[in-house]
Amino acid sequence: MPGQKPIKVALLGCGTVGTEVVRLLTDQAADLTARVGAPVELAGIAVRKPNKHREVPAELLTTDVDGLVESDVDVVVEVVGGIEPARTWLLKALHGGKSVVTANKALLAEHSGELFQAADSTGADLYFEAAVAGAIPLLRPLRESLAGDRITRVMGIVNGTTNFILSGMDSTGASYSETLEEATRLGYAEADPTADVDGFDAASKAAILASLAFHSRVTAADVHREGIASVSAADIAAAKGLGRTVKLLAICERVTSAGGESISVRVHPAMIPRTHPLAGVNGAFNAVFVEADAAGEMMFYGRGAGGAPTASAVLGDLVAVARNRVVSGRGPRESAYAALPVRPMGQAPTRYHISLDVADRPGVLSQVAAVFAEHDVSIAAVRQEGRVDDASLVIVTHAATDAALRSTVDKIGGLPVVREVVSVMRVEGEET
Amino acid sequence: MPGQKPIKVALLGCGTVGTEVVRLLTDQAADLTARVGAPVELAGIAVRKPNKHREVPAELLTTDVDGLVESDVDVVVEVVGGIEPARTWLLKALHGGKSVVTANKALLAEHSGELFQAADSTGADLYFEAAVAGAIPLLRPLRESLAGDRITRVMGIVNGTTNFILSGMDSTGASYSETLEEATRLGYAEADPTADVDGFDAASKAAILASLAFHSRVTAADVHREGIASVSAADIAAAKGLGRTVKLLAICERVTSAGGESISVRVHPAMIPRTHPLAGVNGAFNAVFVEADAAGEMMFYGRGAGGAPTASAVLGDLVAVARNRVVSGRGPRESAYAALPVRPMGQAPTRYHISLDVADRPGVLSQVAAVFAEHDVSIAAVRQEGRVDDASLVIVTHAATDAALRSTVDKIGGLPVVREVVSVMRVEGEET
Numbered sequence: 001m002p003g004q005k006p007i008k009v010a011l012l013g014c015g016t017v018g019t020e021v022v023r024l025l026t027d028q029a030a031d032l033t034a035r036v037g038a039p040v041e042l043a044g045i046a047v048r049k050p051n052k053h054r055e056v057p058a059e060l061l062t063t064d065v066d067g068l069v070e071s072d073v074d075v076v077v078e079v080v081g082g083i084e085p086a087r088t089w090l091l092k093a094l095h096g097g098k099s100v101v102t103a104n105k106a107l108l109a110e111h112s113g114e115l116f117q118a119a120d121s122t123g124a125d126l127y128f129e130a131a132v133a134g135a136i137p138l139l140r141p142l143r144e145s146l147a148g149d150r151i152t153r154v155m156g157i158v159n160g161t162t163n164f165i166l167s168g169m170d171s172t173g174a175s176y177s178e179t180l181e182e183a184t185r186l187g188y189a190e191a192d193p194t195a196d197v198d199g200f201d202a203a204s205k206a207a208i209l210a211s212l213a214f215h216s217r218v219t220a221a222d223v224h225r226e227g228i229a230s231v232s233a234a235d236i237a238a239a240k241g242l243g244r245t246v247k248l249l250a251i252c253e254r255v256t257s258a259g260g261e262s263i264s265v266r267v268h269p270a271m272i273p274r275t276h277p278l279a280g281v282n283g284a285f286n287a288v289f290v291e292a293d294a295a296g297e298m299m300f301y302g303r304g305a306g307g308a309p310t311a312s313a314v315l316g317d318l319v320a321v322a323r324n325r326v327v328s329g330r331g332p333r334e335s336a337y338a339a340l341p342v343r344p345m346g347q348a349p350t351r352y353h354i355s356l357d358v359a360d361r362p363g364v365l366s367q368v369a370a371v372f373a374e375h376d377v378s379i380a381a382v383r384q385e386g387r388v389d390d391a392s393l394v395i396v397t398h399a400a401t402d403a404a405l406r407s408t409v410d411k412i413g414g415l416p417v418v419r420e421v422v423s424v425m426r427v428e429g430e431e432t
Numbered sequence: 433m434p435g436q437k438p439i440k441v442a443l444l445g446c447g448t449v450g451t452e453v454v455r456l457l458t459d460q461a462a463d464l465t466a467r468v469g470a471p472v473e474l475a476g477i478a479v480r481k482p483n484k485h486r487e488v489p490a491e492l493l494t495t496d497v498d499g500l501v502e503s504d505v506d507v508v509v510e511v512v513g514g515i516e517p518a519r520t521w522l523l524k525a526l527h528g529g530k531s532v533v534t535a536n537k538a539l540l541a542e543h544s545g546e547l548f549q550a551a552d553s554t555g556a557d558l559y560f561e562a563a564v565a566g567a568i569p570l571l572r573p574l575r576e577s578l579a580g581d582r583i584t585r586v587m588g589i590v591n592g593t594t595n596f597i598l599s600g601m602d603s604t605g606a607s608y609s610e611t612l613e614e615a616t617r618l619g620y621a622e623a624d625p626t627a628d629v630d631g632f633d634a635a636s637k638a639a640i641l642a643s644l645a646f647h648s649r650v651t652a653a654d655v656h657r658e659g660i661a662s663v664s665a666a667d668i669a670a671a672k673g674l675g676r677t678v679k680l681l682a683i684c685e686r687v688t689s690a691g692g693e694s695i696s697v698r699v700h701p702a703m704i705p706r707t708h709p710l711a712g713v714n715g716a717f718n719a720v721f722v723e724a725d726a727a728g729e730m731m732f733y734g735r736g737a738g739g740a741p742t743a744s745a746v747l748g749d750l751v752a753v754a755r756n757r758v759v760s761g762r763g764p765r766e767s768a769y770a771a772l773p774v775r776p777m778g779q780a781p782t783r784y785h786i787s788l789d790v791a792d793r794p795g796v797l798s799q800v801a802a803v804f805a806e807h808d809v810s811i812a813a814v815r816q817e818g819r820v821d822d823a824s825l826v827i828v829t830h831a832a833t834d835a836a837l838r839s840t841v842d843k844i845g846g847l848p849v850v851r852e853v854v855s856v857m858r859v860e861g862e863e864t
Contacts, residue, residue, distance in 0.1 A: 024580060024726060034769035035579050035647070129577060135727035137569070137577030145561060145569030147467050148456060148747020215467070277733065280712070294456060294744035295567035295734065301709065302730035312726035315580020329761020337466035 004038035007322040010073040010098075011045045012065060012089060013080035014053050017103060017130075018045070020311035021077065022056045032315075036322040044068045069093050074325050077314060078102040079130075087111055094118035094126065099321040103130035103310055109204035109220040112211060116334030125324055125331045127317035132205045133158055133286045135309030136302035137316070142212045142290070143332055149292040151213040154252040155428065156288030157281050158205040160304045161196035162228050162248040164188045166269070167282040169236050170245055176231055188284060198227035199248065199267040206250035209288075210265040213252055215338040224266035224345035231269050231425075238355045238394065238423040244271040245279050249428060255343055262341045264348040271353055272429035279429075289429075346403030351380070353396050354409060355423040360391040364417045368393065371415070375408040376400065390419055396427060436470035439754040442505040442530075443477045444497060444521060445512035446485050449535060449562075450477070452743035453509065454488045464747075468754040476500045501525050506757050509746060510534040511562075519543055526550035526558065531753040535562035535742055541636035541652040544643060548766035557756055557763045559749035564637045565590055565718045567741030568734035569748070574644045574722070575764050581724040583645040586684040587860065588720030589713050590637040592736045593628035594660050594680040596620045598701070599714040601668050602677055608663055620716060630659035631680065634699040638682035641720075642697040645684055647770035650697055656777035658700035663857075667701075670787045670826065670855040676703040677711050681860060687775055694773045696780040703785055704861035711861075721861075778835030783812070785828050786841060787855040792823040796849045800825065803847070807840040808832065822851055828859060 009025070011018055025032065025042055033039045042060060046068050047053055050061040062068055065085070069076055069092050076093040078100065080086050086107050090100050095118050102108070108115070108131050119126040129139045133156070142151070157163050161183065168179040180197065183189040195201045203223040210218040228248050239246050246269050253264040272279055277299050281287040286304025291297050303309040324330050358364045365384060372379055378398040385392045397405065413421045441457070443450055457464065457474055465471045474492060478500050479485055482493040494500055497517070501508055501524050508525040510532065512518050518539050522532050527550050534540070540547070540563050551558040561571045565588070574583070589595050593615065600611040612629065615621040627633045635655040642650040660680050671678050678701050685696040704711055709731050713719040718736025723729050735741040756762050790796045797816060804811055810830040817824050829837065845853045 020726065028580070028582065031582070031647075031770075032580065035767055135724075136730055137573035140572060140577050141569035144752055145572050145748040146744065147751035148460070148464065148749075149744040150460065150463070215463075277712075280709075292567075292744060294452065294740040294747070296738075296741055298568055298732075298734035300730075300732060303728040306728075308726040309728055312578065312581040312724060315726070316577040317580075319579035320576055323764065324761060327762050329756065330759050332755065335467055338463075 006039040006041040007036060007075060007325055008041050008043040008073040009318065010043055010068045010071070010076045012076065012078045014045050014047045014056060015079065016307035017079040017310045017314065019055055020307040021079065021314050024311055024315050032319065035319055037326040038322065040318065040322055043071065043073045065089055066092070069098070070096065073098060075099045075101060075318060075321055077318060078104055079314065080104070081106065083107055083110060090115060091118050094124050095122060097122040097124055099125035099325065101127045101314055101317040101321060103128065103314055105131040105201070105204040105208060109207040112208070112334065113217050113336070120333060123330055125321040127321055127331060129317050130310045130313035132208050133288060133300070134302070134304040134306065135312045136286060136288070136300050136304065138288055138300050139208070139212060141300065142209070146292055146295060149294045151290060151292045152254045153291040154209045154213045154288060155278070156250055156286065157247055157278055158250045158286055158288065158304060159196055159202045159248060160284035160286060161189045161193065162202070163281065163285070164283050165197070166228060166231065166246055166248060169231070169233065170240070173233060173237070175233050176229060197229055199225045202248060202250045202267040206252055206265050206267050209250065210252035210263055211336065214254060214263050214340050215335045216263060216340040217336040218263065218265055218342060222265060222342040224268070224348070226268035228269050232423065235423040235425055238353065239271045239425070242271070242353070242394070243274050245274055246271055246425065247278060251428065255349065262343040264343045266345060266348060268426060270426040270428040276429040346401060348402045349399045350402050350405065351397050351399050351427040352405045352409065353394070353423070353425050353427050354412070354421070356393045356412070356418050357420040357422055358391050358393050359417045359419065360386050360389065364391070365393065367415060367417055368395070368412055371411050372397070372408055375404045377404050377408050392422070438471040438473040439468060439507060439757055440473050440475040440505040441507045441509060441750065442475055442500045442503070444508060444510045446477050446479045446488060447511065448739035449511040449742045449746065451487055452739040453511065453746050456743055456747050464751065467751055469758040470754065472750065472754055475503065475505045497521055498524070501530070502528065505530060507531045507533060507750060507753055509750060510536055511746065512536070513538065515539055515542060522547060523550050526556050527554060529554040529556055531557035531757065533559045533746055533749040533753060535560070535746055537563040537633070537636040537640060541639040544640070544766065545649050545768070552765060555762055557753040559753055559763060561749050562742045562745035564640050565720055565732070566734070566736040566738065567744045568718060568720070568732050568736065570720055570732050571640070571644060573732065574641070578724055578727060581726045583722065583724045584686045585723040586641045586645045586720060587710070588682055588718065589679055589710055590682045590718055590720065590736060591628055591634045591680060592716035592718060593621050593625065594634070595713065595717070596715050597629070598660060598663065598678055598680060601663070601665065602672070605665060605669070607665050608661060629661055631657045631699040634680060634682045638684055638697050638699050641682065642684035642695055643768065646686060646695050646772050647767045648695060648772040649768040650695065650774060654697060654774040656698035656700070656780070660701050663701050664855065667855045667857055670785065671703045671857070674703070674785070674826070675706050677706055678703055678857065679710060683860065687781065694775040696775045698777060698780060700858060702858040702860040708861040778833060780834045781831045782834050782837065783829050783831050783859040784837045784841065785826070785855070785857050785859050786844070786853070788825045788844070788850050789852040789854055790823050790825050791849045791851065792818050792821065796823070797825065799847060799849055800827070800844055803843050804829070804840055807836045809836055809840050
């Protein structure tokens with residue numbers, strides 16, 4: 001397209017992802033021009049320390065972020081991460097009519113409403129495919145392909161670090177702390193792994209997924225969050241014994257009850273059957289299972305992190321917003337019209353697996369079962385095995401509210417016949 | 433959006449998919465209005481026999497297709513199938529400035545160039561997510577999400593009937609004809625199964641996938657096509673013996689050679705390792721594996737056919753083109769700028785598995801191996817097993833051109849020491 005006015009791009013941040021974005025923009029310049037209908041030109045790269053970025057053209061580097069955002073660029077690509085100053089920069093860009101492509105899950109999970117409003121005020125685009133599940137095209141399918149369907153459930157493995165640790169515990173039988181140490185040594189876990197292992201990263205992604213799937217504004221604070229630090233080797237062994245495996249899941253569900261529709265959105269470890277498509281997703285891979293009324297079950301699988309995969313998602317969005325500029329169109333806006341309320345975790349329907357060490361004498365099962373009945377929790381399966389002095393009792397429940405299940409477990413733990421509550425874990429991915 | 437001008441939709445065809453489209457448009461009217469930004473209104477449904485469609489509003493039915501297409505509708509949705517008269521209708525719609533949503537794979541695989549040109553002449557949209565892999569969001573990811581990446585390979589199970597038959601043969605050991613009979617009885621195969629079992633349906637889809645993945649115009653005639661009628665119980669057993677399973681694959685590959693880049697696009701049965709993500713895709717499900725330079729490996733999995741899943745894909749496209757109308761934007765156009773040539777099958781790089789019954793005497797392997805060497809085909813693995821009178825010899829090659837492999841097999845079949853060529857099948861999905 002010689003003669004076509006180029007689309008000018010400002011890049012904020014030049015770490016692992018940013019460097020790959022620059023590389024792809026350069027290597028594929030001719031292809032991108034043909035796909036967009038105009039050349040895509042990198043106008044500047046904002047970094048803190050220009051002398052630390054020898055792999056990108058020096059003349060593009062600047063420390064003046066505001067100046068770059070306020071210059072005559074068409075698109076601002078943000079790969080810095082964190083809430084501030086990214087929020088301020090992107091609001092300024094959108095208010096200035098610049099389209100925004102960002103990989104910033106934490107920001108989106110907190111401030112998507114404000115960002116979308118700013119985009120709306122000037123007709124700019126806001127795209128963020130790279131914020132969830134890296135290279136896997138997931139947000140565009142939810143936001144566009146399934147826009148004519150009614151999504152009922154999104155359930156996925158969206159954090160590679162925790163999946164690497166849980167896969168490792170499953171294959172070696174080692175403890176959580178040993179496996180975390182190994183993951184850190186291999187570079188799969190950061191020196192401070194809190195954001196990953198405590199589920200903050202997955203919770204941000206769950207908020208974004210729930211917002212798109214249910215056309216409602218869900219923030220990270222709405223997400224019930226449990227990490228994997230309390231997953232024990234005993235939990236993993238208990239799962240194995242039942243043909244299950246433990247995964248950290250981000251779950252977004254539409255719940256229909258007498259009071260109307262609401263959303264359950266949560267991140268916690270859960271046992272899933274080894275035959276479930278998510279069970280085979282190991283190591284640093286991500287996968288998300290989606291259920292919709294008309295489409296049925298779908299799964300999206302691929303690399304959830306890393307410089308090149310994330311950059312691929314950023315570039316896809318960049319081509320989309322650049323095309324929109326060329327044809328004076330625009331992409332989908334925020335769709336939060338349904339405004340479904342988020343259900344507290346206590347009211348979320350879930351199922352528990354409970355593994356107990358109990359005294360090996362008659363009447364134990366009936367005492368334990370009475371506690372379930374008292375809390376109106378129905379039992380789906382029981383397995384009891386005698387040992388020398390004591391016995392193991394494994395119970396899997398039908399669906400009940402999380403609050404009822406939790407009270408049941410608390411009360412059972414206090415029964416004199418129960419020597420130890422060995423493992424308690426939610427069960428997902430099977431018919432109730 | 434009260435006061436917003438409605439988006440008027442003409443529906444051509446009202447079979448299984450069309451009926452579901454009408455149902456979803458009706459049931460989800462309020463949601464669709466909110467998502468599009470304007471009401472979506474069904475203006476008419478063109479059918480051949482109006483008295484046969486009691487499940488849709490009688491006042492919408494018409495036999496006057498041309499009149500409906502020429503009326504003041506904004507979007508034409510076509511779910512009739514077949515080349516003509518669908519082609520004429522859709523060209524008329526696009527030339528009239530109406531956007532088109534179609535599920536018609538045969539038409540797209542033959543005439544996409546002409547249709548895209550017509551769309552371009554008036555700035556109308558042409559969307560066709562439902563044409564490949566039913567409800568699985570696949571074309572939008574290829575066309576948009578991966579628009580900034582370099583796709584190297586698309587390989588998938590895109591025909592449910594043949595997958596149902598091959599899954600059945602694998603689990604029962606029954607013959608092709610027995611299993612086809614069963615599939616017909618259960619409604620998984622049509623009375624005339626030619627389009628499915630001979631690979632025509634998959635070849636149309638492969639042409640569409642290759643066009644989008646490689647930004648080139650590929651038609652069904654460019655696709656090398658082999659069906660599953662010649663897959664024998666011996667082939668299935670041979671695959672099992674090697675930890676593999678047989679699938680009908682649609683394969684679109686970017687091939688880089690001294691002469692530059694080209695495309696290999698083909699549909700044929702192939703052995704894949706049982707550990708490959710596509711191996712677990714059974715029955716009527718579809719799945720497509722995509723590899724791109726930056727994104728790495730991805731898989732898309734879900735229901736490949738059926739009224740509701742296909743209607744979900746149609747509705748997603750309908751929301752997209754309706755939104756584009758509301759904001760005066762438009763979706764992606766044809767991207768065929770790369771214009772890569774399609775490589776003849778003889779020059780496609782592939783690998784063979786060959787299972788032979790041979791005389792059990794010294795020197796047989798060296799005679800057979802000499803034929804491979806003569807054709808410059810390198811052997812990856814050999815397994816030889818003696819039996820009472822004869823022996824079985826299983827050979828898996830490294831990658832070579834299909835022509836060299838075919839000549840090798842022909843010559844080996846003529847060796848006096850070879851009693852029978854038991855099974856010859858291509859091998860996919862593993863490192864060479």
